Amino acid sequence: MINFKNSKIYTLLSSLYNPGNSSPEHYVVLRRLIITIMLIVTTLPMGTMIVINHFQYRNHLRNEITTPILTLANKTKHSFEILLEARLSTVRFIATAYTYEELNDSQNIKRILMFLKKEFGGFVDLGLIDSNGILNSYAGPYPLLGKNYSEQTSFQETLIKGKYISNVFLGHRKFPHIVVAVQHLTDEGKTWILRATIDTDKFDSLIQSMGLDPKSDAFLIDTQGVFQTNSKFYGKTLEQCPFDIPSQKFESHIYETVDPEGQEVVIASVGFNAANYTLVIVKPRSVVLQSWYALKTELFIVFLIGLFFIVIAIFKITNSLILRLKESDEKRENTLAELQHTQKLSSIGRLAAGVAHEINNPLAIINEKAGLMNDIMEFSADFSQSEKFRLLIASILKSVERCRKITHRLLGFAKRIEVQRESMDTNAVIKEVLGFLEREALYRKIDIRLNLMEPLNIIVSDRGQIQQVFLNLLTNAFDAVKNGGIINIKTENMDEGGIKIQVNDNGCGIPEDIIKHVFDPFFSTKKEKGTGLGLSISYGIIDRLGGSISVSSHVNQGTEFTIILPKISEHSPEEHNEHPTN
Amino acid sequence: MSTQPIKVVLIDDEEEFSSTLAERLTLRGYETQTAASGEAGLDLVSNQPFDIAILDLLMPGMSGLDTLRQIKSLTPELPVVLLTGHGSTREGMEGMRLGAFDYLMKPLDINELTKKILSAVKN
Numbered sequence: 180m181i182n183f184k185n186s187k188i189y190t191l192l193s194s195l196y197n198p199g200n201s202s203p204e205h206y207v208v209l210r211r212l213i214i215t216i217m218l219i220v221t222t223l224p225m226g227t228m229i230v231i232n233h234f235q236y237r238n239h240l241r242n243e244i245t246t247p248i249l250t251l252a253n254k255t256k257h258s259f260e261i262l263l264e265a266r267l268s269t270v271r272f273i274a275t276a277y278t279y280e281e282l283n284d285s286q287n288i289k290r291i292l293m294f295l296k297k298e299f300g301g302f303v304d305l306g307l308i309d310s311n312g313i314l315n316s317y318a319g320p321y322p323l324l325g326k327n328y329s330e331q332t333s334f335q336e337t338l339i340k341g342k343y344i345s346n347v348f349l350g351h352r353k354f355p356h357i358v359v360a361v362q363h364l365t366d367e368g369k370t371w372i373l374r375a376t377i378d379t380d381k382f383d384s385l386i387q388s389m390g391l392d393p394k395s396d397a398f399l400i401d402t403q404g405v406f407q408t409n410s411k412f413y414g415k416t417l418e419q420c421p422f423d424i425p426s427q428k429f430e431s432h433i434y435e436t437v438d439p440e441g442q443e444v445v446i447a448s449v450g451f452n453a454a455n456y457t458l459v460i461v462k463p464r465s466v467v468l469q470s471w472y473a474l475k476t477e478l479f480i481v482f483l484i485g486l487f488f489i490v491i492a493i494f495k496i497t498n499s500l501i502l503r504l505k506e507s508d509e510k511r512e513n514t515l516a517e518l519q520h521t522q523k524l525s526s527i528g529r530l531a532a533g534v535a536h537e538i539n540n541p542l543a544i545i546n547e548k549a550g551l552m553n554d555i556m557e558f559s560a561d562f563s564q565s566e567k568f569r570l571l572i573a574s575i576l577k578s579v580e581r582c583r584k585i586t587h588r589l590l591g592f593a594k595r596i597e598v599q600r601e602s603m604d605t606n607a608v609i610k611e612v613l614g615f616l617e618r619e620a621l622y623r624k625i626d627i628r629l630n631l632m633e634p635l636n637i638i639v640s641d642r643g644q645i646q647q648v649f650l651n652l653l654t655n656a657f658d659a660v661k662n663g664g665i666i667n668i669k670t671e672n673m674d675e676g677g678i679k680i681q682v683n684d685n686g687c688g689i690p691e692d693i694i695k696h697v698f699d700p701f702f703s704t705k706k707e708k709g710t711g712l713g714l715s716i717s718y719g720i721i722d723r724l725g726g727s728i729s730v731s732s733h734v735n736q737g738t739e740f741t742i743i744l745p746k747i748s749e750h751s752p753e754e755h756n757e758h759p760t761n
Numbered sequence: 762m763s764t765q766p767i768k769v770v771l772i773d774d775e776e777e778f779s780s781t782l783a784e785r786l787t788l789r790g791y792e793t794q795t796a797a798s799g800e801a802g803l804d805l806v807s808n809q810p811f812d813i814a815i816l817d818l819l820m821p822g823m824s825g826l827d828t829l830r831q832i833k834s835l836t837p838e839l840p841v842v843l844l845t846g847h848g849s850t851r852e853g854m855e856g857m858r859l860g861a862f863d864y865l866m867k868p869l870d871i872n873e874l875t876k877k878i879l880s881a882v883k884n
Contacts, residue, residue, distance in 0.1 A: 371822035536819075539846035539867045540775055545870035554788045554871075674843050 210501050217493045222486065229482055235474070240471045245433050245445060248460055248467070253431060255397070256458045262381055263453055266359050267342055269299060272365040274373040274488050282307045282373065283316045292318040295375070303356060303376040308334065310370045319376065321350070328374075336373050337362050344454040347379055347407040347416060355379045355408075355416045379416075382408050393710045395462040400424060402455045403447075412437070413461070423460055424448045435464060535586040542582050551563045588716070600748055601606040603642045605678055606631045607668055612649040623662045630669040636676050640748040644720045650730075651713040652740050659686025659738060672694065676746030677726075683739035689732040699731055724748035766792040767882055768810065770830060772802030773817035773844065778867075779832075782815075785871055791878070799823030803831050811839060812882050815874075818852050820847045826855060833860045840881035844869070 224686065273282075273291055282288050290304055295302040305318020305323045312329025328334040337343040337360045344575040360374040384409060386397050393630045399407035404420045406413075413421055431449040443464035447532055450457045463473070508542040556565045613620075613627060620627055656666045666683045669681045689697060721728040725745045730740035767792045773779040776797050783793040796802035800823055800861075806814060814832060818825030829841055843864035845854045853864040862881040865874060 290821050532795065536846050540778070543867035543869065544775065544778045544781065545845060547778055550871055551781050551785050551788075558788050579868055587866070 188567050195754070198449075206505060209496055209504070212491055213497045213500065217497065218490070219487075221489050221493070225489075226545065229478070232681070233478070236474075236600065237471060241468065242332055243469055244470065245447070247431050248445065248447045249431055249449070249514075250463060251389060252397075252447045252458055252460050254448045255385060256451060258385050258388075259456070259458065259554070260451060260453050262385065263344055263359070263451075266293050266299075266301075266346070266375070266377055266717065267361060270359055270375050271342070271361045272372055273305075274361050274371075275443070279307070279365065279369070279371050281361075285316055285318070288316050289318040290657060301381055303350070303378055306374045308360075308372040312376075320352075332377055332382070333358060333360060333374075334372070336552070337368070337374075344400045344403070346455060349417060350376070361661040380406065389460075389464075391460070394466050395460065397458065398462045399456045399458055399483065401457075405458055420459070422461075424444060424457060431689050471620075474601060511745045531589040535589040538586050542586065546579045546583075547574065549579065553726050593711055599643055600615075602637050602640050603645070604632070604635065604637055605645065606635050608642060608645055609649055609668060609670070609680070611648055615650065616653055619657060623657075623664075625657065625660060626665045626749070628665060628667045630667065632671045636672045636678050638676070638678055638744055638748070640744060641720075644724065645744075648720050648742070649680075649682075650716040651717045655713065656682060656684040656686065656738075659688075660684045661686070673743065678744050679745070680742045681739055683737055685737040688736055690734055691739055694730060694732055698728075767812045767878065768788055769796045769878065770805050770809075770811045770814045772799065772820075774816060774820045775805050775817070780804060781868070782871075786875075789871075789875060799825070799828035801833075802828055802851060802856050803835065806832055807835050807841065813862075814839055814841045815876055815878075816841050816843055816861075818843050818856065823874045826852060826859065827863060829856055840884065842874070842881060 181342045200524045220486060224319050265340065277287070288307065292302060292305045295305065306314045306319070306323060307316040308328055309315050311553050312327050312334050314323050314326045314328065323584040333345055334342050341362045343360040344595055347355045347357055348354045356376050356378050358374060358376050362370060362372050364370050382399065389397055391397055397414065398410040400420045401407055404424060406416050406420055409415050421438065425448065429450055429452055432447065435443065435445050435446045444460045445464055445467045446455050508557060549572050552568065556562050556568055609631065660666060666682070666684045671679050673679050697714050718728055721742055725748050727743045729741050730738065765847055769786055771779045771783050771793060775785060779795040782795065783795050786793045793867060794804050794805055800814065802814070814823055816828060820839055840862040843853060843861045845853055845864060845868055846867040856864055863877050865877065
């Protein structure tokens with residue numbers, strides 16, 4: 180049994196519905212799959228339609244093309260029959276116009292033959308046969324006088340049917356002829372037959388008058404398939420015709436076959452009514468269906484052009500589709516990453532709050548105990564070694580203060596702080612923050628270069644929060660640079676009233692494996708000096724204010740933070756505020 | 762300002778904290794009593810006159826906010842300074858709404874506390 184889930188098709192199809200996979204191979208497979216499916220979907224119905232149309236049109240057109248051939252054959256047969264009937268009528272008229280005795284006169288019969296040759300042409304001889312089958316009177320080139328015809332089919336048939344038209348035969352001079360004979364009955368009941376031999380020159384001229392193209396052929400055959408006229412390609416008079424042609428009277432046929440030379444031909448045949456002849460037209464198939472072949476070629480070219488445009492369109496559409504899919508996947512992944520980051524911040528925030536609270540109480544006790552020790556010394560003048568104790572207590576209180584700062588920062592991180600919006604000049608905020616750091620800058624000979632755009636867009640945001648972010652970034656920059664280092668601060672206006680602030684330093688830089696964690700809470704490279712919350716808090720603040728913060732860094736070259744702030748910061752109504760005195 | 766020492770009641774379940782703080786305030790001339798629970802604090806407040814109460818918000822049993830409500834119903838004039846070791850400002854704000862004078866974060870700065878006490882008593 181075939182396991183569909185293991186099949187290649189399943190793998191391909193599942194790749195279509197696997198949005199989590201954004202590897203380059205995935206898009207290559209997807210692209211190939213979409214192109215294949217679209218090609219099948221578009222070309223299969225088109226191809227099927229073309230094949231069906233091809234056959235239907237071919238059959239229809241074949242009928243349209245072959246019908247005129249059959250019509251021509253019938254018309255020509257009709258001409259032949261008129262010719263034969265005219266000859267019969269002539270002989271019949273002579274038999275009626277003259278008496279037996281008059282025809283039995285050799286002078287008379289020769290005169291009549293002369294007249295026939297002159298007026299009608301084609302008559303070779305004329306003979307009178309009595310009821311016993313003896314040729315009693317004759318005019319013509321052959322020594323036939325006295326010949327007995329009583330046993331011949333022609334004589335018997337003439338007596339039965341009253342008329343007779345023979346097949347073609349070669350006379351003594353090797354010219355093809357036919358014999359026509361009519362029976363005459365006198366009023367006294369006496370019967371005799373008038374017989375004439377006619378050459379077949381008229382047959383040839385009738386065939387020529389059909390106006391066939393040089394590659395086509397037409398001829399007469401008898402019921403045994405013997406040529407009655409010369410064929411252009413298939414034999415001479417009285418030779419056997421190579422085709423097996425049905426030769427029933429009154430019937431017409433058209434069919435395709437292969438001639439002895441292997442050429443595909445179309446044959447139209449039509450049987451005579453008055454004689455045992457069949458008229459045959461042979462045309463090469465290529466000539467007959469020439470128009471069909473031309474049409475077929477045109478259709479094929481149209482199909483190829485159509486296919487070309489379809490393929491181009493499919494490739495273009497698929498490329499654009501894959502590009503959009505890629506963009507959408509990337510966007511979705513970024514959103515997911517941001518969401519994960521926010522969730523991480525949130526859960527760590529709750530933990531931080533708990534930890535801070537638990538630490539604060541014992542810290543408060545240490546603080547009070549040390550404070551009390553200090554107080555005791557302050558309030559009792561005679562305390563020995565008071566200076567040493569004061570130093571020790573100062574050290575304890577300093578450590579408590581350090582812990583307090585940490586727990587307050589932890590709590591600050593955990594808190595949901597209300598965004599207090601006000602119009603602000605960010606350049607002024609930067610200058611204020613630099614005021615806090617100017618002593619250290621002076622002491623460490625750090626060169627702070629300001630490139631502040633004037634006038635900078637006034638934005639509506641939280642001044643206090645923005646101050647904290649700048650303080651965090653600048654503290655980090657101070658930590659990163661050596662004494663005498665350079666810190667650049669640049670501001671510029673953005674579209675739609677927003678601003679961009681860049682803070683870069685020529686410090687130690689951040690290695691590539693660390694840079695992706697710099698906004699994670701508790702991630703610090705400063706060991707005991709840092710809490711790992713500064714950048715995480717900054718990230719949270721900028722995010723809440725509807726802006727973005729990004730970082731780029733090169734080891735030993737420096738780090739650059741870029742902040743983009745909107746004209747008006749976002750505001751979340753459910754957020755709570757902080758105590759005003761704190 | 763009266764020459765009488767300011768009477769302070771410290772209500773906090775952390776006795777180590779409250780006793781030490783009481784001692785420090787005493788050294789600074791305040792008359793201080795401590796209570797280790799909300800109930801004990803209420804007992805003191807209802808029986809003795811105080812100038813100010815310093816109340817921890819997070820206590821087992823009766824919570825700081827409940828204690829505040831009771832204090833305010835018993836002695837509406839008594840100013841209360843709240844203490845919290847918790848980062849959440851929500852309870853602090855709630856306490857302010859219930860009539861507390863102010864609130865401070867643990868660990869305390871004694872000078873800040875005495876400033877608050879003086880300003881509360883003055884008011």
